[in-house]
Amino acid sequence: MDDSIGSRFYCCFRCRKIIAAHDHTVDKSFLAWRGRGFLFSHVVNVVEGPKADRLLISGTHMVADVFCGDCGEKLGWKYEKTYEQHHKYKEGKTVLAKSKITKAFDSTFY
Template structure:
């Protein structure tokens, strides 16, 4: 009997806590603090830190770092506000750094 495989997802690289579904990837062409990053429409099992204004490559944004809720590793950030009209689509979305997540069920 074949094993049932659940949805493809991403987990925290430190503790394997599930943090995002592959179906929620919007783009894999983003830059994080430490290299490539993915833009997700949703994230789970995370804690959102305090909001702060940060100058990013695409302009000024209000962001909040996101942490794994189990081991507290910083995984990326959440876009709270974009000040430039062309960047508004990022509001409410999550950046997870490729180096901080691992694939599960692939």
Template sequence: MGLIYLISLEGKAYSCKQCQTHLALYSDVISKAFLCKNGKAYLFDKVVNVTVGEKEERMMITGLHTVVDIFCVGCGSIVGWKYEVACEKNQKYKEGKFIIERFKVLGPDGTDMAESDVEDA
């Protein structure tokens, strides 16, 4: 196994709740209107410091998608998923994008996003 290099983000960043590894920039949020089985989630254009799991098909509220779970490289915690393929034509914009579940991360100011009512922390 090779060395793992962590990318430290400059500016307002979301980080893993377990180990505080940076995951994504506040400015890379595409939408804050997503839901997951555990509550609210954010759609990101890009994330860092994650590895991906196996591809699988999941039936979601918006239809069938092929996704891979994403894991924090710092501690191995699952933090969300990446959309690989969207079967519905109107969902194609999600392909290559990432979902990070709010209850798995700290906000840019260190706020526990699961307990925060503030969307733009």
């Protein structure tokens, strides 16, 4: 990841805490709640809720909701386990609802 000035990040829409780097975006075509979501390979500054099986559009998966570590806003969910082989690539990755994040530019990420 390029840590030079001008790197792109996504922040919590409410408190502007950095949540993910643009470079960690895996897929921008997910659906989250009532709109688009982005799948990230790595996120920071989040707190995970309890794990539970949940029926999503793509089937049943074990997920944990993720919340902003600063303000507590629910941002999306993390795939803990998938039950079908063709969804295994999602395990350990996080979906953030587009409506819950905003773009930002910053020179430091961690």
